[in-house]
Amino acid sequence: xxxxxxxxxxxxxxxxxxxxxxxxxxxxxxxxxxxxxxxxxxxxxxxxxxxxxxxxxxxxxxxxxxxxxxxxxxxxxxxxxxxxxxxxxxxxxxxxxxxxxxxxxxxxxxxxxxxxxxxxxxxxxxxxxxxxxxxxxxxxxxxxxxxxxxxxxxxxxxxxxxxxxxxxxxxxxxxxxxxxxxxxxxxxxxxxxxxxxxxxxxxxxxxxxxxxxxxxxxxxxxxxxxxxxxxxxxxxxxxxxxxxxxxxxxxxxxxxxxxxxxxxxxxxxxxxxxxxxxxxxxxxxxxxxxxxxxxxxxxxxxxxxxxxxxxxxxxxxxxxxxxxxxxxxxx
Amino acid sequence: xxxxxxxxxxxxxxxxxxxxxxxxxxxxxxxxxxxxxxxxxxxxxxxxxxxxxxxxxxxxxxxxxxxxxxxxxxxxxxxxxxxxxxxxxxxxxxxxxxxxxxxxxxxxxxxxxxxxxxxxxxxxxxxxxxxxxxxxxxxxxxxxxxxxxxxxxxxxxxxxxxxxxxxxxxxxxxxxxxxxxxxxxxxxxxxxxxxxxxxxxxxxxxxxxxxxxxxxxxxxxxxxxxxxxxxxxxxxxxxxxxxxxxxxxxxxxxxxxxxxxxxxxxxxxxxxxxxxxxxxxxxxxxxxxxxxxx
Amino acid sequence: xxxxxxxxxxxxxxxxxxxxxxxxxxxxxxxxxxxxxxxxxxxxxxxxxxxxxxxxxxxxxxxxxxxxxxxxxxxxxxxxxxxxxxxxxxxxxxxxxxxxxxxxxxxxxxxxxxxxxxxxxxxxxxxxxxxxxxxxxxxxxxxxxxxxxxxxxxxxxxxxxxxxxxxxxxxxxxxxxxxxxxxxxxxxxxxxxxxxxxxxxxxxxxxxxxxxxxxxxxxxxxxxxxxxxxxxxxxxxxxxxxxxxxxxxxxxxxxxxxxxxxxxxxxxxxxxxxxxxxxxxxxxxxx
Numbered sequence: 001x002x003x004x005x006x007x008x009x010x011x012x013x014x015x016x017x018x019x020x021x022x023x024x025x026x027x028x029x030x031x032x033x034x035x036x037x038x039x040x041x042x043x044x045x046x047x048x049x050x051x052x053x054x055x056x057x058x059x060x061x062x063x064x065x066x067x068x069x070x071x072x073x074x075x076x077x078x079x080x081x082x083x084x085x086x087x088x089x090x091x092x093x094x095x096x097x098x099x100x101x102x103x104x105x106x107x108x109x110x111x112x113x114x115x116x117x118x119x120x121x122x123x124x125x126x127x128x129x130x131x132x133x134x135x136x137x138x139x140x141x142x143x144x145x146x147x148x149x150x151x152x153x154x155x156x157x158x159x160x161x162x163x164x165x166x167x168x169x170x171x172x173x174x175x176x177x178x179x180x181x182x183x184x185x186x187x188x189x190x191x192x193x194x195x196x197x198x199x200x201x202x203x204x205x206x207x208x209x210x211x212x213x214x215x216x217x218x219x220x221x222x223x224x225x226x227x228x229x230x231x232x233x234x235x236x237x238x239x240x241x242x243x244x245x246x247x248x249x250x251x252x253x254x255x256x257x258x259x260x261x262x263x264x265x266x267x268x269x270x271x272x273x274x275x276x277x278x279x280x281x282x283x284x285x286x287x288x289x290x291x292x293x294x295x296x297x298x299x300x301x302x303x304x305x306x307x308x309x310x311x312x313x314x315x316x317x318x319x320x321x322x323x324x325x326x327x328x329x330x331x
Numbered sequence: 332x333x334x335x336x337x338x339x340x341x342x343x344x345x346x347x348x349x350x351x352x353x354x355x356x357x358x359x360x361x362x363x364x365x366x367x368x369x370x371x372x373x374x375x376x377x378x379x380x381x382x383x384x385x386x387x388x389x390x391x392x393x394x395x396x397x398x399x400x401x402x403x404x405x406x407x408x409x410x411x412x413x414x415x416x417x418x419x420x421x422x423x424x425x426x427x428x429x430x431x432x433x434x435x436x437x438x439x440x441x442x443x444x445x446x447x448x449x450x451x452x453x454x455x456x457x458x459x460x461x462x463x464x465x466x467x468x469x470x471x472x473x474x475x476x477x478x479x480x481x482x483x484x485x486x487x488x489x490x491x492x493x494x495x496x497x498x499x500x501x502x503x504x505x506x507x508x509x510x511x512x513x514x515x516x517x518x519x520x521x522x523x524x525x526x527x528x529x530x531x532x533x534x535x536x537x538x539x540x541x542x543x544x545x546x547x548x549x550x551x552x553x554x555x556x557x558x559x560x561x562x563x564x565x566x567x568x569x570x571x572x573x574x575x576x577x578x579x580x581x582x583x584x585x586x587x588x589x590x591x592x593x594x595x596x597x598x599x600x601x602x603x604x605x606x607x608x609x610x611x612x613x614x615x616x617x618x619x620x621x622x623x624x625x
Numbered sequence: 626x627x628x629x630x631x632x633x634x635x636x637x638x639x640x641x642x643x644x645x646x647x648x649x650x651x652x653x654x655x656x657x658x659x660x661x662x663x664x665x666x667x668x669x670x671x672x673x674x675x676x677x678x679x680x681x682x683x684x685x686x687x688x689x690x691x692x693x694x695x696x697x698x699x700x701x702x703x704x705x706x707x708x709x710x711x712x713x714x715x716x717x718x719x720x721x722x723x724x725x726x727x728x729x730x731x732x733x734x735x736x737x738x739x740x741x742x743x744x745x746x747x748x749x750x751x752x753x754x755x756x757x758x759x760x761x762x763x764x765x766x767x768x769x770x771x772x773x774x775x776x777x778x779x780x781x782x783x784x785x786x787x788x789x790x791x792x793x794x795x796x797x798x799x800x801x802x803x804x805x806x807x808x809x810x811x812x813x814x815x816x817x818x819x820x821x822x823x824x825x826x827x828x829x830x831x832x833x834x835x836x837x838x839x840x841x842x843x844x845x846x847x848x849x850x851x852x853x854x855x856x857x858x859x860x861x862x863x864x865x866x867x868x869x870x871x872x873x874x875x876x877x878x879x880x881x882x883x884x885x886x887x888x889x890x891x892x893x894x895x896x897x898x899x900x901x902x903x904x905x906x907x908x909x910x911x912x
Contacts, residue, residue, distance in 0.1 A: 025809060025811045026810040028811075029811040032717070033724075034721055034725065034731075036714055036717040036718050037721045037722065037726065037731075037732070038735075040738055040739060040781070040785075041734065041735060041738055044738050044742065047753050050753065050756050051752070054756050103653060107647075107650065107651040107654045109647050110647040110648055110650075111651070114647060114648070115651075123651065126658060130657065132835065132892075132895055132899055133892065134840070134841070134892070134895065135840070135841060135842075136869045136891075137661065137839075137869070137892060138661075139870075140869060140884055141665075141888075144881065145660070145664050185657045216636055216637070216640035218640040239744075246744075246745070246746025246748070246749070248746065248748040248841075248842045249841045249842055249866075249870060253870075253873055273746060276748050276752060277748060280845065297749050301746075304746060305744070308740075308741065309741075
């Protein structure tokens with residue numbers, strides 16, 4: 001590594017000084033790496049600016065509020081109000097969260113607190129494998145296997161519970177519910193993984209205290225694990241939400257891509273992400289259409305930024321063990 | 332602590348009237364009386380007897396064939412060097428030992444005439460009857476002081492129980508009521524270390540156990556809090572049978588009626604505290620209490 | 626006979642019920658995985674044949690639809706290029722954060738924005754590259770290299786994150802020992818830090834590659850779709866995800882079957898990459 005000890009006091013350079021070239025290499029490396037890091041910041045800023053510039057024509061034509069809240073996404077008439085997309089995005093994400101989050105929490109609980117030790121690794125791997133399946137494969141399976149197979153059950157549900165809002169009427173094969181269901185499966189791994197991490201930080205002394213008071217295993221979980229993990233699990237759920245609203249390919253395959261506000265959960269629908277993937281081909285020649293799609297992308301981008309920022313703050317606070325739960329709450 | 336202070340009829344801290352008295356046990360005085368055995372029991376306690384207790388962590392034999400009697404309404408100290416098995420043994424009494432993966436215990440642990448390890452005994456019930464205070468104070472961080480104390484009570488249904496009353500009584504019994512009565516809604520972890528430990532004691536006695544196990548309850552606390560806890564122990568023994576694990580021999584001398592010395596998983600000697608510290612039978616005990624090892 | 630306080634039947638029931646419920650829900654979570662693998666094999670294996678892997682898609686609706694040769698090759702080429710871009714830059718940024726920036730304000734900002742990048746939907750990356758490179762007609766319209774750039778953007782935050790974790794695990798004592806011997810910083814990094822973190826860096830990078838191989842949206846607007854095999858990076862190039870996406874949209878049996886076969890191929894590819902990544906990780910632990 002180093003030049004062998006050359007004690008040359010006469011030359012005025014001690015052996016502790018590195019050679020000139022070696023000395024110069026350090027700052028070079030440092031500044032190169034720093035530049036790379038700065039590149040990321042530049043990139044994001046550039047991102048935002050370019051997206052905005054390209055989207056601006058749509059906002060100019062329809063107004064910011066108009067674009068988001070007008071209910072008329074009509075390609076043929078060159079009018080673009082994204083409300084049906086926004087509703088579709090919110091509806092499918094809500095379905096995804098309602099189905100996915102409880103299941104994810106249950107798996108996290110089971111794996112960390114209830115499973116026999118030997119089962120933990122395999123179960124964790126299985127849940128993680130769900131994340132390895134590409135989005136397009138979920139879409140393929142969703143439209144050719146899941147949707148047809150679930151149609152009878154969906155129709156039954158729709159008929160039996162038609163008094164509920166958003167339920168009732170005919171069931172179409174690609175529909176919002178299937179999209180939400182597929183999204184739920186896709187967000188399972190991340191919500192479960194983060195919930196698991198958070199639950200693992202519960203101090204064992206609190207769990208012991210609960211058991212020593214004469215609590216059953218489930219009561220111990222209710223007293224010591226869940227309250228402690230509440231903030232972190234909320235963060236995990238929000239991260240899942242962020243993933244869900246950005247999901248594009250699987251959704252566009254199974255949702256039907258109908259630019260109307262869905263009447264029921266079993267109607268066809270559309271989302272901000274799906275519209276981009278679905279229509280950009282035909283938008284290539286139409287500047288307004290293109291700007292509208294980019295505007296939809298911008299709205300999507302901003303939404304995910306906000307959701308992820310909030311989510312991260314919850315998860316970070318939970319992992320640092322700060323108490324964010326109000327007083328006087330019983331376990 | 333002066334012997335005189337304890338012989339006067341004790342009132343619970345906070346000035347509340349003492350509870351109605353259940354049949355008094357005779358106050359037996361030990362051979363060389365000390366401060367500890369003066370006060371009369373208020374609630375008839377229960378005795379715990381261990382017969383042939385063995386405990387294992389996987390293949391490690393941590394507690395070897397122990398026979399030991401814990402007298403009712405008495406404080407028994409468990410002393411011995413680190414790793415001697417005293418904590419493990421105590422955790423066998425409330426069956427917390429088996430919570431550790433790979434750990435198991437055999438033998439008898441009798442609460443009066445009931446073997447806690449016999450078939451048909453529910454572990455959850457055992458822990459309700461045998462309470463535990465841990466070395467590090469561990470109030471539930473998301474709960475208020477009130478909710479912490481009420482936590483155990485709420486587990487088994489609150490029909491017929493006035494929770495507010497029970498919480499107040501327990502906090503008084505733990506010597507904490509005066510300090511927190513105006514801020515019961517505040518988080519339990521906002522208290523000082525010594526207060527937190529007394530909160531944990533309140534939480535434990537709120538479920539009205541028969542026996543209280545204390546695993547080095549004061550070792551994480553400052554000297555003043557330690558003294559308060561020791562005073563508390565002397566008061567608590569009038570209602571409960573107390574097993575106190577401690578590495579502090581002065582504490583055992585101050586507080587315990589009898590002391591048991593363990594070494595390498597074996598019970599070496601169990602006698603009155605006086606005897607253990609001044610004239611033990613076994614040479615190993617003598618070496619330990621004179622500080623020759625551990 | 627002494628009796629212990631009883632545990633009410635309700636408590637026992639709740640305990641058993643909730644414990645069973647969490648188990649059931651965990652199994653429910655795994656059911657889709659099992660089903661997907663089952664159908665992939667059932668429908669996809671039938672499409673596999675020598676022709677399947679050695680002929681290009683023909684674009685015909687009727688008659689012979691062809692195979693997926695161009696898709697496989699395209700994915701390999703574009704993902705390889707994306708890796709060449711993303712992995713060095715990603716590790717470089719991670720090196721900066723761990724070795725130089727540490728907890729300084731600039732490093733904190735960078736870390737925050739890397740986190741931001743992980744949350745960006747892949748379709749937005751595609752859109753961005755579309756605007757910047759395709760619409761602006763830099764080097765033609767759709768091109769394979771542009772697809773690689775989009776994929777690289779996707780991989781970058783993953784590589785940075787995982788590399789940072791791994792590099793932080795290298796004990797400081799190793800660094801200090803080398804520095805105390807008089808080695809310059811850059812030597813310490815390249816001769817000591819990176820070699821000891823190598824397994825972890827490889828694992829993290831392979832997982833990023835696996836992720837990129839499965840992405841469709843970024844390629845839709847950049848590399849676009851083409852039938853034939855060609856290796857000119859400045860032209861359109863096919864890819865497995867896009868091929869599947871295209872075939873799914875057609876209501877034709879043989880095309881759908883080809884989609885299943887391609888999906889099976891893609892999943893096998895991703896699984897192999899993930900498996901190799903895990904193996905590297907495990908071997909380094911044993912070493």
